[in-house]
Amino acid sequence: MKYYVIAGEASGDLHASNLIRELKKEDTTAQIRGWGGDLMQAQGADVVRHFRDLAFMGYTDVLLNICTILRNFKFCKKDIMDFKPDALILVDYPGFNLRIARWAKEKKLKVIYYISPTVWAWKEKRVENIRRDTDRLFTILPFEKPFYAKHNIEVEYEGHPLLDAFENNKGSYGSREDFISENKLDNREIIAVLPGSRKAEINYMLPEFLKTAARFPNYQFVIAGAPSLDYSLYAKHMKDLQLKVIFGKTYALLNFSKAGIITSGTATLETALFNVPQVVCYKGNPISFAIVKSMVMKNLKYISLVNLILDKPILTELIQEKMNVDNIEKELSALLDEGKERTRLLNGYQDVRTVLGGGGVSSRIVRKIVNLLQRKN
Numbered sequence: 001m002k003y004y005v006i007a008g009e010a011s012g013d014l015h016a017s018n019l020i021r022e023l024k025k026e027d028t029t030a031q032i033r034g035w036g037g038d039l040m041q042a043q044g045a046d047v048v049r050h051f052r053d054l055a056f057m058g059y060t061d062v063l064l065n066i067c068t069i070l071r072n073f074k075f076c077k078k079d080i081m082d083f084k085p086d087a088l089i090l091v092d093y094p095g096f097n098l099r100i101a102r103w104a105k106e107k108k109l110k111v112i113y114y115i116s117p118t119v120w121a122w123k124e125k126r127v128e129n130i131r132r133d134t135d136r137l138f139t140i141l142p143f144e145k146p147f148y149a150k151h152n153i154e155v156e157y158e159g160h161p162l163l164d165a166f167e168n169n170k171g172s173y174g175s176r177e178d179f180i181s182e183n184k185l186d187n188r189e190i191i192a193v194l195p196g197s198r199k200a201e202i203n204y205m206l207p208e209f210l211k212t213a214a215r216f217p218n219y220q221f222v223i224a225g226a227p228s229l230d231y232s233l234y235a236k237h238m239k240d241l242q243l244k245v246i247f248g249k250t251y252a253l254l255n256f257s258k259a260g261i262i263t264s265g266t267a268t269l270e271t272a273l274f275n276v277p278q279v280v281c282y283k284g285n286p287i288s289f290a291i292v293k294s295m296v297m298k299n300l301k302y303i304s305l306v307n308l309i310l311d312k313p314i315l316t317e318l319i320q321e322k323m324n325v326d327n328i329e330k331e332l333s334a335l336l337d338e339g340k341e342r343t344r345l346l347n348g349y350q351d352v353r354t355v356l357g358g359g360g361v362s363s364r365i366v367r368k369i370v371n372l373l374q375r376k377n
Helices: 010-026 038-042 058-064 066-083 094-106 126-133 144-150 162-169 176-182 199-214 231-235 250-255 266-273 286-295 305-310 325-336 340-356 361-376
Strands: 002-007 031-036 046-050 087-091 111-114 136-139 190-194 220-225 244-247 257-263 278-282 317-319
Touching (some): 010 087, 136 361, 162 361, 257 325, 278 325
Parallel strands (some): 002 087, 257 278
């Protein structure tokens, strides 16, 4: 069968690549085309648009790039129709994918949505669009299934796909000595710096992270570079303090880190799965943030996945004006100390694993997708 997969971000590329790997096992005739990144391509997908060209963040960024976005929609629709897929698999990326889903249903295409839009956080009325425009929705957070049940929508929950990514890579990082040697690091303990995957995030976050690093001379701070971005974006923020930027090795970096300064997003859960104590940070354009705060954060107690999954404040969240070097230094110091705060946080990580369950998520989802399509045919 033929599958068209659309993933518009680094995390979507990761989860879509795991799906594609399992699809090729379950359906040996599978032809896969779509939008994504290097990981999807490595699994054999024909990637016609890379997510590095799709990373528009916030209302201001979207408005400035509206012509490019409209051209992307036009190209995507034509490419789908030319390919004639048996199913369209949409991975997260709701601003784009929900619009494509509506168009696809009008064209009578089979639409499978993987990784639910955060309708539980904002724009709850979109659940009706999801009901109308999707044939099957797979969620990845345990609280999403009862949320949709409240709206009389049946969804599938098989666990979080990061468990697969974690299990698939376990034991593949070599020794700490090799990691240090290969990346030209020294023997000081490592603090992982994950400033996000979009240019706007890095421009807002990285300057504060660099100031924090200067206050911890006994540790080496190492930046996880986003695969879609160039080194020059990081270099322009580094003057006297030159930190190492490592691309394509985020999991290895986390595996050998003592603690982390992490931008809110999927990375907070990834960091937790590696048992790395972290300070969660977020800062953005003041206008965009004010809009998001009024529309989204009034419905949420937390912004990090770890806290949302457990519904309690395991991680400290430094948001907007609270995200400054003094607060980061204070919270990070507490986590570096082998005391109660570090122990409390690591115990919380064990609770996260218990709630999420085991691996094999991608395989179970793929079996359901293929069975759904085979019944239809």
